[in-house]
Amino acid sequence: MDHTNELIKILLDKTTSDAERDDAAMDLGFILNDETVEVALLNVANDKKTDEMIRASCGESLAQIWIGHNQVSREKLALLTGIAMDEAIKLIKKENMEYTLE
Template sequence: MDAQQVEALITVLLDRGADIGARDDAAMDLYATDDEQARQALLTVAIDSETPEMVQASAGESLGQIVARTGRALSEEERTSLAPAAGSEYEVVQPG
């Protein structure tokens, strides 16, 4: 995935006015990149209480896949921010 595709997916993901299905697809597709801006966008959406639960869950899954693939764990602050939003819907995978 090139930088332009990543940027387009991030734009859709963060657009609260975008179709929920398009936002969910963007969240799922971003698992395939190691781009830091994508990682931050996924985290932002995952902790935003106004984000539809389906999109939050997909963002959390993608974060988990990125962590599992790269071995780059979320910081303590990121995990703490994510925990209240995650509930029992999903869990971010931590390398172990």
């Protein structure tokens, strides 16, 4: 199994420790060219049963991906809630990017 799929598997596995899931979420922020990464991060970011630390990392990783593409997805950003949204916006603002580009 390739590295990206392994990280997604860890992130989505609710029986995996929170620390491992959080690490996977952060590592996925460096994978820019795989739509399944964004889908997995969005799903976990909005899962209210998931620990807030993991949800925050998912939001930050999504922002990192968008920044890597130099284009923030306004549509996907609008799907985020709570701490995931807060972390995404914080990173986008830190990078001085407009989140209305796409």
